[in-house]
Amino acid sequence: MPILYANNGLVIRINNREKGHKRPHVHVFYKGEDYSFAFDGEQLNGGRLPRKVRQEIQWYLANNQEALKSIWRGDF
Incomplete structure (x- = not known):
């Protein structure tokens, strides 16, 4: 799985x-745990x-919708 975003x-x-x-969803790894978030x-x-980590994930998703959809469809 390619890394889309990494921070702290x-x-x-x-x-x-x-x-x-x-x-469509992404996998989120934080402190050894695995989470899934829908693009919304x-x-x-x-x-x-x-809360701050969840907000950072939601910020990333909100600001990268077109790229995420393109990757999910395999249009890259």
Whole structure:
């Protein structure tokens, strides 16, 4: 999975080769834990994240919609 964003232990990755996933999403790794977020910023799985970390993820997603959709479709 390519790294899209990394900052202070927060890593956002995307795997556009996953099969059977209808909702586009990214994988978020923080402090050894794995989370999933839909492109609209909704957390799909994983435990609670600190508010500032969650806001940073949502900021990234909101500001990179077109690139994320293009990667998900495999248009790169």
